[in-house]
Amino acid sequence: MKDRQLKLSDYLIIASLIFGMFFGAGNLIFPVHLGQLAGGNWITAALGFLLSGVCIPLLAILAISATKSGGIYDLAKPISPRYALIFLILVHATLGPLFATPRTATVSYALGIEPYIPKEFNSLALAIYSALFFLIVYTFSVRQSKILSSIGKLLNPLFLGLLLIIFLLGIFSPMGNSMAGKPTTDYITAAFANGFLEGYNTMDALAALAFGITIITAIKMMGVKDAKQISLATAKAGTFGILGIALVYVALIFLGATSLNQFKLADNGGVTLTQISRYYLGNLGNVLLALLATVGCLTTAMGLVIAFAQDFHQRFPRFSYKQFLIFNCFLSFLVANLGLDLIITWSIPVLMFLYPLSISLIILGLTSSMFDNDKLVYRITTIFTLVPAIFDMLKALPPVLSETTLVQILLDFAQKWLPLFSIGFAWLPFSILGFILGLGYHKLSRRT
Template sequence: MDTSNLMNNKKLTTKQYVVIASMLFGLFFGAGNLIFPLHLGQLAGGHFALATVGFLVTAVVLPLLAVLAIAVTHSEGVYDIGKPLGAWFALTFMILIHATIGPLFGTPRTATVPFTVGVAPLLSKNMQHTGLLVFSALFFLAAFLFSYKETRIKDAVGRMLNPLFLTLLAVLFFIAFLHPMGNALHQVATPDYTHAAFMNGFLQGYNTMDALAGLAFGVTVVTAVRSLGLKKNSQVAAVTARAGVFATSAIGVVYILLIVLGSTSLGKFKVSLDGGVAFNQIVTRYLGAAGHAFLAVMLTLTCLTTAIGLVAAFAQDFHKHFPKVSYTAWLAFMSFASFCTANFGLDTIIQWSTPMLMFLYPFSMVLILLSVTSPLFKRDGVVYAFVVAFTTVPALMDMVGAFPPVVSASAFGKAVVGLEHTYLPFSTMGLGWLVPALVGLVLGLGVHFVKEHRNATVAAPEKQALSND
């Protein structure tokens, strides 16, 4: 019997699809995904519907497009997404993405957020530093152990940790919507959301960083799908895309419920400083003294699933491109580096890492959109080159404007930001790269189709000569 043919024709069961989708949900859904939409609901008040639509565009559609970009291009990670621009660009882009959402910012935040919101309030002030040290050490040790075997990540996240988190979240939703604190439609919106609810919701969605994470998680998802016995690239791509649709749709439903919950909370509370404070107030109101422990467990679980995905994706990609260092060694390095960075504190991490995020986000956006639409122009590197080249200057300007005041408030920083706001449309909304990227796209497509037409013209006489022979 030809077992290889059976393997190529293998189809996943519904249960296997659910596990992959659950894993992808868990990788995406961290503490930020829990607290940002809750805070958005408080800010938007009765205007929550428009704000929700804007938020879903950047927090759900863009991450879904990142997963689809992996599927459409049959990529196995963030490196392959940048490959049409050459190996040097792809490697540099991969390193910058993993460094930023890895040990420099994203991964340490998975430990500092649950500690700051869920654990720190339980400790005295003189125990805060020691508490963070112990908590982050145990947290990243757990992330390392769960990620140690690549083929077991889908089971650890998809079958165990994420279902447990979703169960706790479902309990909270059940209690909260059974006894609402107010009518969401009747709550007063903050001034920014009274007149621009959609755009402010749209910009809030960037905070999840899931578009960047979607690219980085590509290697982890593809590895998990292949571990189920699928070998053909087309099959892996189809499963990845379908699981991505399931996972991001479920995330979208959770976002909607969280936003409505945040809006209804205005019936009892004022707008909080951030979603962490709001969540603490809500769970304490419904669950009393046990609410704080409940919140700490929820945040730790959802952050741990994301941390597992981030450390594993880092180790998988780096081992693939620097194979002399083992997957386990890269995993240990990533976990230890994230532990060290986490102990600088959440505020310091955000302050110095935001500029790199502002620099990388425009490139990620254009590469995701180019990858999804690449079959239309045969993934021609010329199109990629024009778009990325025209995106570079606005991305650098965004980075300068996002630096701490020592740079952004300097004469140089003010000049750069002033120049961007004067000449680049939508730059005040963080979208200064949009128009230049579109100009690059038009030029790139023009060059591509002219080249295609020229090649077709040259090839026509040759085909005619062959047919005459």
């Protein structure tokens, strides 16, 4: 039986699924906050943000497509099966119940519900909201065959329609000159580098690795079985979906930059989004933002819990997809009630550690044909990336840990001996060196 030939409408539905899974909690608040931080340097900062928040996730999808991988495990397996399993667990723990998935509930609560709740009832309200939120996520996610219709055909188009209203108002009736705002200290001389690091907070590069299995499963359910055709469909739909995200990011960063003409620098993008929606639509803006945040975060939460359950069920088949889904939703509910600020604080050092390893793995996957998928190239590059990534993680630890004597000694060493450590890129020259050494060894070994 021949594979079904996908039409343009099919690619757009898959692209909508990809957009919906990616675009949620951090994707709304971090670009807006970046616009405020960068002020008049928002274009330079946006370029850095787009590199880490758009280009690298797209490369991750293309790497999965090029290597015909089923997801994170297959992509990392050339390093070693044990490393691939550990890396899969770390990525899914970060995207799943420890950080990203709970954040979808706390961000939507902070934007849509918290402003109307008295402080003394805030904890109770968050508990009730997050319980209902993850109950809805579980209900929509328990049947894998429904993900295309739930996200690709229903929730994401609704989300885009709501978002378009704010964008049109911001473009045709801007709050002021986007270049007039004063950049914060970090964005005066290093706007691009800080914009790049801000893109880590979206977790999209990690999400692209995790969502690979969900995208491939959805394509298979559309009637495509051939591995080559699945890879091609993944690449095409991924490109459409990620480019759509890029356009939304630029619009959000622009809104953040123009908001400085009306509002002071806020503590986070959630506050700024609330101010913007009220500025344009008054009380109706509050309702719109609540709907926008809830729908956007629901689609991302669904994508995250589904990818988690699919990957772990594949690796540990003795437990069912449904059992992993219940576990993730319940643990995410518990973590969500720790609050948004605490989740973000502890997620940053983990991202500073995982992102370099993810980026190097993505590049290795894309270039694997250059070295015949030689395991040694994978291993040397990964080892050279791992060490400075640990130092970057230590630097980003909360003060309660980063100010301890041992950590301070290690950070002083890194500051003195690791190039680019001060701007968060200590891993980059080491990763490049490891790749060059691995590639050189591969070429020499083939000649002898």
